[in-house]
Amino acid sequence: ETEPLTSKKDASDCSKGEDCKENGLVVRNPKSALRLVEDGNKVHPSQRDKGEAAQISNGYSGVQSSAPCNGEGEDAQGTAPAATTTTTTTTSTTCGAEAQQQLMELEDRETWSKKIDFLLSVIGYAVDLGNVWRFPYICYQNGGGAFLIPYTIMALFGGIPLFYMELALGQYHRNGCISIWRKICPIFKGIGFAICIIDLYVASYYNTIMAWAFYYLISSFTAELPWTSCTNPWNTGNCTNYFSKDNVSWSLHSISPAEEFYTRQVLQVHRSNGLEDLGGISWQLTLCLLLIFTIVYFSIWKGVKTSGKVVWVTATFPYIILFILLVRGATLPGAWRGVLYYLKPDWQKLLATEVWVDAAAQIFFSLGPGFGVLLAYSSYNKFHNNCYQDALVTSTVNCLTSFVSGFVIFTVLGYMAEMRNEDVSEVAKDTGPSLLFITYAEAIANMPASTFFAIIFFLMLPTLGLDSTFAGLEGVITGVLDEFPHVWGKRRELFVLGLTIVCFLGSLATLTFGGAYVVKLFEEYATGPAVLTVVFLEAVAVSWFYGITQFCNDVKEMLGSAPGWYWRVCWVAISPLFLLFVTCSFLSSPPELRLFDYDYPYWTTVVGYCIGTSSIIFIPIYMVYRLVITPGTLKERILKSITPETATEIPFGDIRMNAV
Numbered sequence: 001e002t003e004p005l006t007s008k009k010d011a012s013d014c015s016k017g018e019d020c021k022e023n024g025l026v027v028r029n030p031k032s033a034l035r036l037v038e039d040g041n042k043v044h045p046s047q048r049d050k051g052e053a054a055q056i057s058n059g060y061s062g063v064q065s066s067a068p069c070n071g072e073g074e075d076a077q078g079t080a081p082a083a084t085t086t087t088t089t090t091t092s093t094t095c096g097a098e099a100q101q102q103l104m105e106l107e108d109r110e111t112w113s114k115k116i117d118f119l120l121s122v123i124g125y126a127v128d129l130g131n132v133w134r135f136p137y138i139c140y141q142n143g144g145g146a147f148l149i150p151y152t153i154m155a156l157f158g159g160i161p162l163f164y165m166e167l168a169l170g171q172y173h174r175n176g177c178i179s180i181w182r183k184i185c186p187i188f189k190g191i192g193f194a195i196c197i198i199d200l201y202v203a204s205y206y207n208t209i210m211a212w213a214f215y216y217l218i219s220s221f222t223a224e225l226p227w228t229s230c231t232n233p234w235n236t237g238n239c240t241n242y243f244s245k246d247n248v249s250w251s252l253h254s255i256s257p258a259e260e261f262y263t264r265q266v267l268q269v270h271r272s273n274g275l276e277d278l279g280g281i282s283w284q285l286t287l288c289l290l291l292i293f294t295i296v297y298f299s300i301w302k303g304v305k306t307s308g309k310v311v312w313v314t315a316t317f318p319y320i321i322l323f324i325l326l327v328r329g330a331t332l333p334g335a336w337r338g339v340l341y342y343l344k345p346d347w348q349k350l351l352a353t354e355v356w357v358d359a360a361a362q363i364f365f366s367l368g369p370g371f372g373v374l375l376a377y378s379s380y381n382k383f384h385n386n387c388y389q390d391a392l393v394t395s396t397v398n399c400l401t402s403f404v405s406g407f408v409i410f411t412v413l414g415y416m417a418e419m420r421n422e423d424v425s426e427v428a429k430d431t432g433p434s435l436l437f438i439t440y441a442e443a444i445a446n447m448p449a450s451t452f453f454a455i456i457f458f459l460m461l462p463t464l465g466l467d468s469t470f471a472g473l474e475g476v477i478t479g480v481l482d483e484f485p486h487v488w489g490k491r492r493e494l495f496v497l498g499l500t501i502v503c504f505l506g507s508l509a510t511l512t513f514g515g516a517y518v519v520k521l522f523e524e525y526a527t528g529p530a531v532l533t534v535v536f537l538e539a540v541a542v543s544w545f546y547g548i549t550q551f552c553n554d555v556k557e558m559l560g561s562a563p564g565w566y567w568r569v570c571w572v573a574i575s576p577l578f579l580l581f582v583t584c585s586f587l588s589s590p591p592e593l594r595l596f597d598y599d600y601p602y603w604t605t606v607v608g609y610c611i612g613t614s615s616i617i618f619i620p621i622y623m624v625y626r627l628v629i630t631p632g633t634l635k636e637r638i639l640k641s642i643t644p645e646t647a648t649e650i651p652f653g654d655i656r657m658n659a660v
Contacts, residue, residue: 109174110303111380117308118381119394124315124467125373126398129209130366132464133435135402136409138358140342140428143349148403150350150359155399158578159363161570162535164391165542165551166369170378171387172554176479177372185545187641190622192479194534195372197615199472201526202371204506205519207296207469209433211288211511213461215266216437218288220454227261228445234264258442262434263596272514274598275521279513286511292462292469293504300470300477301496304380307470314467319401321460322408328453329411338414341424342406357585360578361528366402367395370535372475379478384558409435412443419446432520436461473499520595525608529586530615536579537619543572545642 112118139147173183178192219226226232230239240254263269272279299310329335349355368374378387410424416439417424427439444453477496481488488495510518542551548568556562590608593600623641630637 109380110305111382112304112308114308115385117304117311118377118385119390120311120315121304121308121377121467121471122374122390122394123397124311125377125471126366126368126394127315127318127401127464128468129433129436129461129465131398131402132405132409132461133432135362135366136342136406137428137431137435138362139406140410142352142355142358143346144341145343146345146347146350147355147359150356151363151399154356154360154578155363155367155395157570157574158360159367159369160391160395161567161575162364162369162539162579163367163374163395164388164567165539165571165575166374167378167387167391168551168555168558169542170375171381171383171385172558174379174383175375176379176482177375177475178479178483180375180482181541182645184644185541185642186645187623187626187638188537188541188545188619189626190619191534191537191541192372192483193618193622194530194615195370196476196479197618198527198530198534199371199476200503200506201522201611201615202472203469203503205510205522205526206465206472207289207292207503208285208507208510208515208519210292210462210465210469211285212266212433212437213458213465214288214292215284216441217455217458217462220451220458223451225445225450225454226265227258227441228450230257230260232257232261232265235260236264256438256442258445259438262437262441266437267516268513269516269596269598270513272512272517274514275517275600275604278509278515278518281508281511282513282515285515286508289504289507289511292466293500295466296469296473297496297500299466300474301493303492304377304474307474310470311467314463314470317463318460321456322401322405325408325453325457326404326411328447329408329415332411332415332447334414334416334418335411336414337417337424338410338412339407341414341428342410353585357582360582361586362402363399364532364535364579364582365528366398370531370538371472372479373471376475376478377471379482386559388555388559388563409440412440416443432523473503517595517598517600520593521600521604521608522611524591524593526611526615528612529583530612532579532583532586533616534619536576536583539571539576539579543576546644548572 112121139151142150169180169184173180175183176192177195178189181189181192228241229235230241235257236255238253238255239257239260241257266285268279268282298306300307378390381387410428413424413428416427420427428435440457441454444450444457447453473496476499477492480495481492509515510522512518542548548571551571552562552568590605593604626641627634627637630640632640
């Protein structure tokens with residue numbers, strides 16, 4: 001164990017059992033413990049002057065031997081040449097950055113204040129807006145209760161194993177999405193850069209949806225909600241309020257006041273001609289988004305110590321509101337019609353390939369591996385934390401939340417169908433955000449105490465999204481800070497400020513009058529196939545290159561027992577096939593996008609694929625770069641590129657030792 005030295009005690013004054021000063025560090029006599037290390041890592045008394053201080057660290061991510069500086073010597077996992085570069089004051093310029101990075105790793109890595117902070121953060125990340133609008137829609141569209149069968153199967157053999165794998169990787173290696181690949185398979189380091197780009201894309205449109213919700217929240221502080229009548233300045237002659245006491249006839253061209261408020265007042269899409277002409281920027285939405293990014297910055301600028309406290313509100317508050325809305329929805333007339341429509345099984349649907357693709361995509365995007373978040377969050381855990389139990393608890397909570405959210409939505413849709421005298425299928429035509437901002441908003445507006453329910457509902461939506469934003473940005477922050485600690489290690493607040501500004505500026509296109517069209521394009525193309533590709537390569541790299549045996553041994557080091565055959569089979573074969581299946585299905589039939597009355601032109605498909613490719617292109621680029629800079633024959637270059645550069649230190653009593 002090492003720590004800063006303040007005394008003037010000389011190394012020559014050391015005696016057996018006492019602390020010795022070496023290179024400005026106190027080194028406690030590790031004689032008995034170090035004998036248990038394998039020969040390649042042994043530190044004999046005669047070697048003490050050369051590298052003992054570099055061998056032992058009080059941090060969770062201590063100094064590790066890496067590729068020798070300037071190509072001198074062999075990587076001996078802590079032998080004299082590698083260790084000397086971290087302690088001598090006469091290293092070359094080439095070694096300077098490496099030595100500085102290793103010295104910074106000597107410091108304690110930040111950890112969660114409490115275990116519950118980590119669990120709430122992961123649950124808050126996994127449970128987002130998609131649980132409320134996407135799952136209920138996909139469920140009733142794909143056979144109602146019958147859909148739960150493929151959903152459960154895909155969760156057991158695809159989603160949860162990948163979720164568990166990322167938690168274990170991050171906790172063991174204690175690094176973000178970029179630098180972790182030095183310890184797994186260096187040639188796949190481009191995956192980390194791709195993840196960061198994907199997270200930036202998500203931050204550029206996801207927060208805009210929260211800005212819409214915040215606009216609704218502000219508009220709800222009135223005695224009469226503004227989307228209940230057709231007498232507002234933004235309404236047209238087609239506005240028809242079928243909830244009014246007057247007898248009204250609903251025609252083919254009729255538009256509800258809730259839809260006109262959403263499209264003409266909040267989004268103002270009528271002032272845009274589509275993606276060809278987005279129009280100006282809505283200053284109201286810009287202010288809402290600015291407020292959201294301000295909250296995000298002051299929640300994550302200090303690290304998991306602060307964000308772990310914020311999620312106590314953002315992760316728990318939505319469950320309180322969902323419970324209130326569930327009770328209220330169950331007492332509405334016609335609620336049973338919505339529940340019946342939601343759960344009534346259509347067994348014939350199980351024979352359709354699309355249902356299984358939708359189930360796989362839903363569970364994957366709901367749990368959220370591949371965004372670097374699980375790696376980042378779990379890297380702040382204690383080494384022996386039970387990540388296996390965490391994976392089961394958080395994934396189960398996430399899936400149950402999606403299921404319960406369906407009741408919250410469909411009880412209200414049943415009420416809407418009762419009021420309209422229509423079938424539930426006619427009412428439930430809206431998908432995505434429109435389901436919340438049009439259909440659900442309209443139902444709330446016609447309930448008793450509508451203002452109260454509107455306020456709590458539109459307060460719930462930003463809190464659902466905020467902790468997902470915290471998580472996405474933390475994935476980027478941890479990845480960059482771990483990769484470049486000598487640059488940003490002591491400047492986290494400044495880096496987070498720059499990152500939030502970049503995300504805000506990147507969101508400006510979604511704040512235009514045609515911004516909703518941009519959000520739809522990014523949602524379909526920027527993340528879907530790119531994240532699937534990233535996680536597929538991640539699973540292959542860990543299971544086939546790093547080795548499933550080595551990975552299971554890592555898990556055993558942390559938990560005391562190795563994963564069973566079920567997990568091994570899933571990681572090696574089933575999960576990669578699951579990802580390949582979903583990716584190929586998406587690429588073989590790209591979605592035909594349509595929003596409101598606007599049909600996306602054909603060229604938007606090309607633009608969408610270019611956006612998606614712009615992130616994953618870093619993977620092959622880095623592979624080529626890695627092979628070019630590595631000396632030796634092609635075979636030697638490949639072997640060196642797939643061999644871990646640095647060892648991961650594991651706890652051994654009160655000290656850390658390099659895992660060979």
